Amino acid sequence: MVNTMTICYIIAMEAEAQPFIEEFDVQEVPGFFAPLPCRLFETQIGEHRLTVVLNGKQHGSDLVGCEAASVATLAAIQRLQPDLVINCGTCGGFKSEGAHIADVFIGNAVMFHDRRVPGDDAWGTQALGNYPVWEGAKALAKDLGFGMGKVTTGSSLDMQPCDLQIIQENGGQLKDMEGAAIAFVCSLFSTPILFVKSVTDLCDSGAETFEEFSKNLAAASLALRDANKRVIEYLIKK
Numbered sequence: 001m002v003n004t005m006t007i008c009y010i011i012a013m014e015a016e017a018q019p020f021i022e023e024f025d026v027q028e029v030p031g032f033f034a035p036l037p038c039r040l041f042e043t044q045i046g047e048h049r050l051t052v053v054l055n056g057k058q059h060g061s062d063l064v065g066c067e068a069a070s071v072a073t074l075a076a077i078q079r080l081q082p083d084l085v086i087n088c089g090t091c092g093g094f095k096s097e098g099a100h101i102a103d104v105f106i107g108n109a110v111m112f113h114d115r116r117v118p119g120d121d122a123w124g125t126q127a128l129g130n131y132p133v134w135e136g137a138k139a140l141a142k143d144l145g146f147g148m149g150k151v152t153t154g155s156s157l158d159m160q161p162c163d164l165q166i167i168q169e170n171g172g173q174l175k176d177m178e179g180a181a182i183a184f185v186c187s188l189f190s191t192p193i194l195f196v197k198s199v200t201d202l203c204d205s206g207a208e209t210f211e212e213f214s215k216n217l218a219a220a221s222l223a224l225r226d227a228n229k230r231v232i233e234y235l236i237k238k
């Protein structure tokens with residue numbers, strides 16, 4: 001990358017970020033994005049700036065989903081001008097693809113699975129997204145021994161049959177609620193994006209998704225912390 005880097009993590013849920021925030025001792029800059037709900041935490045690692053942006057809360061719960069993620073990413077890129085955006089968070093995996101609870105994957109591609117727009121190829125292409133990911137993602141995953149998968153984003157935690165059809169037809173593997181929205185904004189600024197995702201639930205396990213997600217959230221968030229320690233060390237050495 002560059003000599004002095006600004007890395008910007010975009011994380012939806014406080015619980016996903018908490019172990020990471022504690023590990024890196026990033027400090028909140030209160031009101032930085034006011035009146036937007038997103039929150040900035042930051043620290044310096046040598047000559048590099050490590051920033052963490054949480055989507056923030058509304059009605060007492062974390063703002064998950066594409067709208068808040070887009071707002072946070074737009075504000076973060078405009079205000080922080082990061083060299084690399086990292087979307088870190090939990091996801092649903094597929095046991096048919098070899099995923100296990102708390103596995104960490106690096107994204108090798110990203111798409112939407114719930115934007116069903118009739119019409120010609122141009123509408124279909126826009127609906128799917130398929131935005132670029134950072135060109136160094138593959139080497140990072142290989143060097144650090146992470147598996148890779150295609151991030152697939154929708155606005156719901158559950159999965160309807162029509163979502164599954166689009167996921168299967170387009171090779172989606174890591175089901176989340178923010179990734180493609182963040183990648184969309186990054187693509188507008190040509191800001192590279194890296195995905196670091198940990199599995200809380202298996203979409204094809206037959207279990208109730210929210211229950212499985214809640215049960216495994218803490219373990220997956222610890223796995224994210226450990227993975228991010230290695231990711232940051234790797235990026236800084238580069």
Ligand code: ADE
Pocket residue numbers: 090091092093156157158175176177200201203209213
């Ligand atoms: N985040 C964690 N698990 C998820 C799932 N199954 N779908 C969407 N987002 C998620």
